[in-house]
Amino acid sequence: MPFDLVLRNARLPERGPEPVDIGVLEGRIAAIGARLGPALRSEDAQGRLVLPGFVDSHIHLDKSCILDRCTAEGALSEAIAEVARLKRDFSEDDVYARAEATLVKAILQGTMRIRTHVEIDPRIGLRSFKALKRLQRDYAWAVDLELCVFPQEGLLNDPGTEELLVEACKGGAELIGGCPYTDSDPVAHVDRIFAIAGRFDLDIDFHLDFDLDPSWMHLDAVIAATERTGWAGRVAVGHVTKLSALPPDALTAIGNRLAAAGIAVTVLPATDLFLMGRKQDHNVPRGVAPAHRLAELGVTCSLATNNVLNPFTPFGDGSLNRIANLYANVAQLGRKAEMLCCLDMVTASAARLMRCADYGIDIGKAADFVIMDATDSAYAVAEIAQPLMGFKRGIQTFERAAARLIRP
């Protein structure tokens, strides 16, 4: 029986220096080897690097692309206030259209699995949630999108929010998130989120410790709740920029506690660089938590996009390879092994954080892959190589022509 698709001459670094063929049957990888047999469709990767798709473990599709409605510039609190004001006017169709624009960019950059956070509170109600549920269905052919509902503006201080969160969980939210730093009672906030997660059997993804004062941390409450509830391996925390302000010994101690508690960390360099250290007018700190050091200690870590074209991050093209490069640059990582660690944090490690069982270029796994305009993984990060073509479950989802010089 012929394969549905054979991708020929694919460079898979973990399988040695010679390119191989990848055979696909019914959306799954059926064979990997030299000169595979006949196929209904063949594509030639010409020795280029093939990755199992980028994994964006933390993005906010619902509030992307609102830059032209904004006046805020600067602090985190201003960005939250600005979006709080604007979102009263977000209609379901408006959220859908902006989220779709950002999602399409991400697909064109080779992203195939995404966890989007979705704000839920009495101002937006369930409009963003409903829009993103539609988007999830409409783009299932290209991307696995999961929705993490969360109270951006606090929970105990915002009556009506918890009821809406519960409604969203009943309506099919895949995860619940929290944002204790905006709550009047952060520790109770953490406990309420764990209680909802327990009720609906959901993984948790917190926005956490998003400043540069390491003298106190909500991480302590999250670690305690994770241990108390037996939620090890099901909790992630994003930002934790406080960790960038710790000396090495203290960071190692926290990293060991996170690894032991089974709590994963997502670092969001574009937003953290833009919002942290705003009080300083010189020697501005980077404010980016050292994910690579935590990864060395056994913490599951990812790098992710977070915001696109809004007051939290007025930049963004959806490219996770660009984010990996940005992190490497900021964290001063230039060795080959370090670049590979950065690539891992936007691919395999991010997939582990999201507990994607079906990820990787291996026989039996979903036939998700992206052909990069590169032959070497470390150089792919160093040069921000472009994705040229992508397949989701064996079906082509995008194509991008490589740039070509036209000599006189």
Ligand SMILES: [Zn+2]
């Ligand atoms: Zn976020």
